[in-house]
Amino acid sequence: MKQFLIFVKKECLHIWRDRRTLVILIGMPIVQIILYGFALTNEVKNSRIAVFDQSKDDATRLITDRIAASRYFNLEKNLNSYKQIGESFREGIVRMVVVFPINFQDDLLHTNHAQIQLIADASDPNTANTLANYASAIVNDYQNALNNDQKLPYNIDVQLRMLYNPELKGAYNFVPGVMALVLMLICAMMTSISIVKEKEMGTMEVILVSPLKPFRIVLAKTVPYLLVSLLNIISILLLSVYALDVPIKGSIFLLMAESTLFTITSLSLGILISNFSRTQQSAMFTSMMSLFLPTLLFSGFLFPIENMPKALQIISNIVPAKWYYIIVKAVMIKGLGITAIWKETLILMGMTLLLLGISIRNFKIRLA
């Protein structure tokens, strides 16, 4: 144990002495939070929606058909009660629910005025906004067609409700994304580089010829980065609560626990990369290409996954950041508990165990 601790201490000294890297490690999340503030807008296709039709008349059926026929939406299910609306959002089945009130057609034909409510999951504000706009446009089309030979115009009032993120803040979207990105980068890239650095500098040669168990060496190297990562999570959360007004709706404890889990996933990835890299540059490029880009593309944080071709959607499942992103959004933005995210948590745990297993198996107890 003493060996292990002195190793951790040594590793902390490396990080502390390399001030430039330290500044990057601590400063990167802050810069990214600010950078990704300018989130991108994207076209949304095939979003899953549900309809809660309390009227079930010709008009509502026609509007529902038009919405379902559009390429933007996939009608996932019909709901029967208000309670089901909340449930389907929590389960993450749908992104938007269309609610028709009772007597929709009667109201429309007799008073020339009716209402439709659109409830959207605004934890991803860009998508929510886009979906609401598409749906409103379809309702408008229907209304115009109806008004063609009418003197007194019919008027359908579309009411929007943005769930979870009423102000449509982009921050709600990118804070979880930046968390995934930063943890991935710091843990995986920095650990792989620091392990490979020992190989490159020749110090691995010396410490391998010591009674230290080889895998302990690697574990000891990861501990300081685990600490730096937790520090980063805290700084991101503080920034988002106090500077960006993104509240933490769920349990902080759960959020930290899930983040620690994801950190360990990334650390194991870093160890794995270090097993196959000989130079610091190659470790860096491997991390960049195999972790940073997929995290950016496939976590769902910049580009909605449901818009991607099927093949890419399948690939996105093996990107750990995707699952972490879902978890953070659920806990932090939607305020959900472990019951809502146990599946994602299990997937992450499984990935971590697998990655750790592979990297332990592949760890070289000799030089070649």
Added chain:
Amino acid sequence: MAVTVQDLVKNYTVKKKTIEALKGISFSVEKGEIFGIIGPDGAGKTSLFRILTTLLEPDGGSATVDGCSVKDEYLQIRQRVGYMPGKFSLYQDLTVQENLEFFAAIFNVSIADNYEYIKEIYEQIAPFKDRKAGQLSGGMKQKLALCCALIHKPTVLFLDEPTTGVDAVSRKEFWEMLHRLKTQGITILVSTPYMDEAGLCDRVGLIQKGAFLSIETPQSIIRDFKKTLWSVRADDMYRLMETILKSPLINSCYPFGQYHHVTFKDDTKKQSDLEAIVAPGNFKDVEIAAIQPNIEDCFMALMTE
């Protein structure tokens, strides 16, 4: 025996071509001996050291260090040996003191317990103990590396080219330190490309292209040099060599500092024969003398055999 090596083979595959780094070498080192492995770059010295320190697995043959097999008992070996790689391999961003503490801790010893052991060497770098290792001079780096390799009282010490890139004074000091360590009963295997250091070892193995040319005490290697060696100098050394090599009577001619060392194919030839070979060149200040061969002459001779 501190180290035994039997038919050791090591191959590397580079671009689908197999390179034989060690071609089945055998030797043994006795306890408390300073064994020098001398040969040019690429002779297989580092491969041999890495196999003996369990960093590489041999492709054939067997080796033991302090009675433990390098293949199966590598964990035991790692507890007992000290290793100093050819490249300076300490943490450049840690101070002298921190490096030493780190290496003591990973070997589960405290500096205080074993201080006596490294005292003589450490005292020389102690004034710089708060300086980062990367900022030390070459000689001081070597001393620190030696301290770190010795802090756990190894039974066998492996030093891979410890004096490469170190100035002449520090080299001399370094060898004096090795001789003091020897008196404490440590077995030392040291490799070097410098022939002049061979004489400082108890026994030397001359290695070339993965095979030993000879394993002897330095004295008997020199004794085995059968031919008469002539040293020649003149005003134009380059033309002198050309002139000598043109003669069909000459076996070898190598430049050594200010002299050329020359042997005849037929060892019955005399100084007058050499003078006759040189004469047509009209050199000035010609000096010719029969000399005692040194290790390097022997190595050159063994290489061409």
